[in-house]
Amino acid sequence: xxxxxxxxxxxxxxxxxxxxxxxxxxxxxxxxxxxxxxxxxxxxxxxxxxxxxxxxxxxxxxxxxxxxxxxxxxxxxxxxxxxxxxxxxxxxxxxxxxxxxxxxxxxxxxxxxxxxxxxxxxxxxxxxxxxxxxxxxxxxxxxxxxxxxxxxxxxxxxxxxxxxxxxxxxxxxxxxxxxxxxxxxxxxxxxxxxxxxxxxxxxxxxxxxxxxxxxxxxxxxxxxxxxxxxxxxxxxxxxxxxxxxxxxxxxxxxxxxxxxxxxxxxxxxxxxxxxxxxxxxxxxxxxxxxxxxxxxxxxxxxxxxxxxxxxxxxxxxxxxxxxxxxxxxxxxxxxxxxxxxxxxxxxxxxxxxxxxxxxxx
Amino acid sequence: xxxxxxxxxxxxxxxxxxxxxxxxxxxxxxxxxxxxxxxxxxxxxxxxxxxxxxxxxxxxxxxxxxxxxxxxxxxxxxxxxxxxxxxxxxxxxxxxxxxxxxxxxxxxxxxxxxxxxxxxxxxxxxxxxxxx
Numbered sequence: 191x192x193x194x195x196x197x198x199x200x201x202x203x204x205x206x207x208x209x210x211x212x213x214x215x216x217x218x219x220x221x222x223x224x225x226x227x228x229x230x231x232x233x234x235x236x237x238x239x240x241x242x243x244x245x246x247x248x249x250x251x252x253x254x255x256x257x258x259x260x261x262x263x264x265x266x267x268x269x270x271x272x273x274x275x276x277x278x279x280x281x282x283x284x285x286x287x288x289x290x291x292x293x294x295x296x297x298x299x300x301x302x303x304x305x306x307x308x309x310x311x312x313x314x315x316x317x318x319x320x321x322x323x324x325x326x327x328x329x330x331x332x333x334x335x336x337x338x339x340x341x342x343x344x345x346x347x348x349x350x351x352x353x354x355x356x357x358x359x360x361x362x363x364x365x366x367x368x369x370x371x372x373x374x375x376x377x378x379x380x381x382x383x384x385x386x387x388x389x390x391x392x393x394x395x396x397x398x399x400x401x402x403x404x405x406x407x408x409x410x411x412x413x414x415x416x417x418x419x420x421x422x423x424x425x426x427x428x429x430x431x432x433x434x435x436x437x438x439x440x441x442x443x444x445x446x447x448x449x450x451x452x453x454x455x456x457x458x459x460x461x462x463x464x465x466x467x468x469x470x471x472x473x474x475x476x477x478x479x480x481x482x483x484x485x486x487x488x489x490x491x492x493x494x495x496x497x498x499x500x501x502x503x504x505x506x507x508x509x510x511x512x513x514x515x516x517x518x519x520x521x522x523x524x525x526x527x528x529x530x531x532x533x534x535x536x537x538x539x540x541x542x543x544x545x546x547x548x549x550x551x
Numbered sequence: 552x553x554x555x556x557x558x559x560x561x562x563x564x565x566x567x568x569x570x571x572x573x574x575x576x577x578x579x580x581x582x583x584x585x586x587x588x589x590x591x592x593x594x595x596x597x598x599x600x601x602x603x604x605x606x607x608x609x610x611x612x613x614x615x616x617x618x619x620x621x622x623x624x625x626x627x628x629x630x631x632x633x634x635x636x637x638x639x640x641x642x643x644x645x646x647x648x649x650x651x652x653x654x655x656x657x658x659x660x661x662x663x664x665x666x667x668x669x670x671x672x673x674x675x676x677x678x679x680x681x682x683x
Contacts (some may be wrong), residue, residue, distance in 0.1 A: 202557060207586075207589075218589070222589075222590055222616050222644075223589050224615065225618070339616070412589065412615060412616060416615060432593045456594060479593055479637060480593055480595075480613070481613045481615075483594050483618060502592040502593070502613075502615045530564070
């Protein structure tokens, strides 16, 4: 059965085009996906991301458990409220999911995982947690609204009480604080500044409406996808899955091979790293007209690769993509678009930062 | 949603065809189709002089979301294409039945091919049933 977030009626009343997204009935756009994209790059936009799964971990051995569970090191989290992006790997070093973990107290961490991987994530976390006496509690009583864009923070702060505002205004990037009954994190999936707000379901519709009144544009998952691709952020299922290691998904920066920490998948990752012949993920820009799409073949002198996430970039006005290619492929490659080989340039990404195209893109 | 002009015929795959006075057939995609696709960003048109067969793909329209083949509503020869579209594909979003036309066909068997097409009422019914 299709699941609905608490904001479903609100989206429909706004005239949103709804689509099935991993079993959830979600807005893809409210009108023009490109205008929603620009609203986030230039001003402020918001997304209902209540389909994402919030999981609370309680227990004295929480940190020890997460050292074992995650490829990134939770020992980087020293102050309460601090967040960390990490992969959760299987024994073969494949990515089960990517997630954000918040350190709230030594016996209380909060994890946010993807919607499409909810069931297998919960099963895996619970299985691993048993040995550490960590209690795993999903929080379906929460909704989540991401408010993103150069003016997003000011617009959110304007809705808070003076006490909460003072607290939330101070938090740095990748830090969360609680105020006015909200869990507000300075995180996002667009490459812009802003907040992801975890809100009790009963308060979500009124928060959404207050944000709208403050001039925050409702944006659908379509714009969210082009924004995160321009920002160089991976999408689980498209850019990586259980058959792909973090090295092959350009997520090496999230792997901490710190001394003496036996996290799940570490052995395979170390072997792969030493061999250094694994496939790599690169950014592509196409200067010709057309759109790069998931699954298209990429011809390189080193052999074939494939397009992972591919779309039209509203900021650049041309198509961009991630591709997984054999090691060594660089310079000009060719994408197979309906049988025609179209030149594409390998570039360093992110493609867009702070609303502007990056150098070399 | 734009009103469907009464002089159009439709394919189930959402192409429209208009028989002009001089006997040529102007073709495009329906307003409903552009709505489903969302913001259009790329159009691949046939070349003037190409021979097309009714029901075969002869153009591609791509939105941010997806690529979609466009099928020829009738068989014949391409005698004109909308040269303005490749630089302004969003014209299809703005005016699917007017400035957003894609190509013109000089038909081979108009009478026969036309029988396969839907009139505006039948097309309206089709998209109504797809929405539910």
